[in-house]
Amino acid sequence: MRGINRMRYRETGQVHMDFHRTTNGTIAYLRRQYGQEMVDTVLRRMARDVYRAIRSDLMAGNPESLVEHWTCFLEREGGEHSVERDGDSIRVVVQRCPAASYLQGRGVALDAAFRRQTTVLNSALAEGTPFEVITEVLDDTRYIETVRRRRP
Amino acid sequence: MIPSDHFVRFYNEVFKVLDELGSNHLEEYWRELGRLQSLELSQRFRDGGLQACYDYWANIVHEENCEADVELTADYFECRMRRCPSLSKVQDNDAGAFERYCDHCMAWVEPVMQAAGLYAVMDMQSRSEPHCVFRVYRDPESARDFENAAKLLSKPYDRMEVAGC
Numbered sequence: 135m136r137g138i139n140r141m142r143y144r145e146t147g148q149v150h151m152d153f154h155r156t157t158n159g160t161i162a163y164l165r166r167q168y169g170q171e172m173v174d175t176v177l178r179r180m181a182r183d184v185y186r187a188i189r190s191d192l193m194a195g196n197p198e199s200l201v202e203h204w205t206c207f208l209e210r211e212g213g214e215h216s217v218e219r220d221g222d223s224i225r226v227v228v229q230r231c232p233a234a235s236y237l238q239g240r241g242v243a244l245d246a247a248f249r250r251q252t253t254v255l256n257s258a259l260a261e262g263t264p265f266e267v268i269t270e271v272l273d274d275t276r277y278i279e280t281v282r283r284r285r286p
Numbered sequence: 287m288i289p290s291d292h293f294v295r296f297y298n299e300v301f302k303v304l305d306e307l308g309s310n311h312l313e314e315y316w317r318e319l320g321r322l323q324s325l326e327l328s329q330r331f332r333d334g335g336l337q338a339c340y341d342y343w344a345n346i347v348h349e350e351n352c353e354a355d356v357e358l359t360a361d362y363f364e365c366r367m368r369r370c371p372s373l374s375k376v377q378d379n380d381a382g383a384f385e386r387y388c389d390h391c392m393a394w395v396e397p398v399m400q401a402a403g404l405y406a407v408m409d410m411q412s413r414s415e416p417h418c419v420f421r422v423y424r425d426p427e428s429a430r431d432f433e434n435a436a437k438l439l440s441k442p443y444d445r446m447e448v449a450g451c
Contacts, residue, residue: 142380145291147351153293156319160300163318176299180288183381184295207289233287252287 141202142187149210154233155242162245173247174254181258192263197224197281200259200267204279208232223282234275244274252277298376301384316390316442320397328401339363339404339422362432363422370416377416388413392440395420405429409436 164172182189191199201217204226208215211232218225237244249271256267256279266285270278288296304312331338340358343365347354353369372391376383392408399406405423409432418440423429433439 143292143295143378145289148349149290150293150349150351151290152349153290157288157293157296159319159322160297160315163315164300167314172303176296176303179299179303179381180296184292184299184379186380207287207291211290213287231287233290255288 141199141206142185144206145210151211151232151236154236155240157233157251158237158242158245158248161247161251165245165247170247170250173250177251177254178258181255181261185255185259189259189263192260192265195264197265200281201226211236223280225278225280227278229276231275231277238274249274249277252279294372294375295379295381297390298379298384298387299381301387301390305384305386312386313393313443316393317397319390320394323394324398324401327398331398331402331404335404336363336422336424361423361425361428365420367416367418367420370418373416377414385413386442388418389440389442391418391420393442396442407433407436408440410438410440412438 161173164176185203188200188203191197201224205215205217207213208226208228213232213235214229216227216229218227234244234248237248253269253271256269260267260281264283265281266283268278268280268282270280272278300315301312304315327342330342334341336358340356340363343354343363344356346352347356347365351371352367353371354365354367357364357366373383373388376387388410392406395406395408399422405426405428407421407423407429409419411418421429421432423432
């Protein structure tokens with residue numbers, strides 16, 4: 135396994151949770167005006183271009199920067215989660231998604247595709263790498279992300 | 287989950303994809319943001335005037351980690367951004383910044399201020415450096431004077447050419 139990249143985007147300072155409201159509104163707008171494929175296009179580009187360093191590590195055989203990315207921002211936003219390791223499989227169990235919880239706490243209706251952002255991003259991050267990322271959405275605020283080597 | 291810290295990088299990709307379809311697609315999206323922000327803010331600014339603008343942006347400066355000075359005078363409210371966190375993040379980005387990124391700000395501010403009966407002017411100064419000067423006036427003539435003195439005006443709905451980079 136080659137060396138790990140330092141996490142590319144290491145944010146500090148105040149967390150502005152209300153950006154989740156605009157993400158939700160933007161997903162709703164794109165879906166309404168152009169359809170789900172348009173939302174997925176943006177998310178796939180984000181995975182490919184914005185998160186290039188994470189993909190590069192996955193391609194090099196290292197899933198740790200992806201796991202660090204998941205846990206770092208869950209921690210910054212106060213999202214309850216745990217990390218479980220079993221062989222080459224790493225599971226991040228999110229008991230309370232901070233984005234969905236924030237919106238629900240303010241009476242903002244989650245767009246039908248809001249939860250899907252995680253699934254599409256994760257799939258696109260793993261595309262063309264030796265890893266697969268499985269996203270299990272349990273309900274609006276709970277989900278499990280698993281990264282593991284692709285099975286033959 | 288897209289972390290709230292990474293929202294502007296998501297936004298930046300949305301702008302690029304819509305602009306690739308045609309600048310009218312991007313501008314329609316910006317108009318929708320302006321409409322939504324107007325519902326939330328225009329009455330507050332109509333009722334509270336320049337003081338309400340000052341209060342709102344003083345809070346934004348803190349919440350969004352801006353390096354900026356906000357000032358209230360008898361004639362205008364000013365936000366002098368020394369380091370815009372939004373453009374800074376979009377530039378610190380392996381995907382690269384959308385060339386008209388800065389215009390998204392005035393794209394929502396302008397309709398909000400119009401609905402509030404106020405006059406906003408944004409001097410971006412540069413599209414590649416994260417600083418700008420934004421003022422709100424009660425008097426349209428004073429706003430026009432500041433507009434005429436601006437180095438690089440943001441006019442998101444005027445189909446202006448991208449210049450001054």
